[in-house]
Amino acid sequence: MTFVQSELGPVSAMRPDQLVSLGTAVASVVCGTCASRDVGLCDALPGADLHQLADAAHWLSIPKGGLLMTEGQPSRHFFSVNHGYAKLYKDLSDGRRQVIGFVTAGQFIGLGAQACYSFTAEALDEVHVCRFEQRRFDDLLMRFPALEQKMLAAACHDLAVAQAQMLLLGRKTALERLASFLLEWDDRSMVEGAAVAMLPMGRRDIADYLGLTIETVSRCLTVLRKRRLIKIVADYDVVIIDHAALRTIGAGE
């Protein structure tokens, strides 16, 4: 495993202690403290083969706002996220933007990329990833069927999620979209043991994800709040009071 400072981020994005302790680290040292060892790529391989994965990986820290990849650029890397949140989005030339997903620890970015990346990936907070050269990762896929199975499962999951989002974008009302969105993040936060839905993004990103404007997002949150279905603790923290009602709305009934 090699350590590479993000080309995009300031040096301050990586804490000095990390640099020191990891300078000449072997896989066991870094992977041993990696938050996504049990959920990400590494989960697919037995311990004995793990070092082959680690050998091909470059460990990267991307600061908040940094880009992992840019839509239209030649695709050379594949990423496995270990920490933090990233948003994936596509832009139209006049500035309209569609966020196509948010990824976090255990998820992948750039799977099955064509010659060029088809979307941009931007860090919402400090993001840690393992970066692989595409060719080298393809070699690994060839050599380890378990890895390929993991990638297939991940791609199928992402596809199902994308299809659910198509239903949301094509047919749900603004309020229904918001309800669905909050439930999604309530689930995600639940996994992390939180009692509140912690949103790693602001209203602009929510709007771009739901195909709405920030004003409409704000108005719908107000409606849900006034109906006492949610409680807005802070801009980024929402408590869901009535899950059932929210589910009913989100399902479009």
Next chain:
Amino acid sequence: MTFVQSELGPVSAMRPDQLVSLGTAVASVVCGTCASRDVGLCDALPGADLHQLADAAHWLSIPKGGLLMTEGQPSRHFFSVNHGYAKLYKDLSDGRRQVIGFVTAGQFIGLGAQACYSFTAEALDEVHVCRFEQRRFDDLLMRFPALEQKMLAAACHDLAVAQAQMLLLGRKTALERLASFLLEWDDRSMVEGAAVAMLPMGRRDIADYLGLTIETVSRCLTVLRKRRLIKIVADYDVVIIDHAALRTIGAGE
């Protein structure tokens, strides 16, 4: 390979001559005349291994309007389309529908399905498929890495298409959606060597695919026609006169 009459279709959906000639066929006979031998599943395996695929496959003919799978039903099968068009869609309880895709020869339906199908698949015309028991197909995936690679590539392709559609549904205007849609089908028809974009679906399905109403679809087609960018030969046949202009509109400029 086993021949199974679709449970959903009338007997008339399968022509008698097919039934006769295929009743006790071996793989070479059926696959030898299969339109998608070079583009679908079979393309992934060398000829020597093809019979293993054929042994696991049930050949099915589904009549127009017949269902291959229903959203919410336990998922037991995986399909490889050999002929015809099918639409995939998700419904909300009040009747709103989102078509999430159209599949034809060489494409797959039901990949990576969870316990239940996450969408319904309906034949737009007479559809021919190879149907596989899920478990048996999983076994094949294990045994043939080339098959798994093919599935991964297919899933990644579908994912990229879905993400492009999310941009369309979330951010494009009705006219932009129509322009994108027509170009998509112009490409598809081009592959088949046609000079016109041949649409295998009516206005209702177009509307449900683009997140619009049939009236809006109709009005936008009229606008494009009056601008002389397209020529509507028949309800299902559209000639694109000005590709460049349509591309400009579809790209959202």
Next chain:
DNA sequence: CGGGACTTTGAGATCTATCAATAGGCGTGG
């Protein structure tokens, strides 16, 4: 020739976007 399904066209209603102003939070610098 007639019936039914689908498409097109029109008029008005509705939802969301746009434009505009206010409010709140946060870091910086005086």
Next chain:
DNA sequence: CCACGCCTATTGATAGATCTCAAAGTCCCG
């Protein structure tokens, strides 16, 4: 410590794109 500016979120008023409802036209097929 407070004032200021900046950025984001909220709220209000209006505009506009698309939907809804309604009717007429078209095509296919019996």
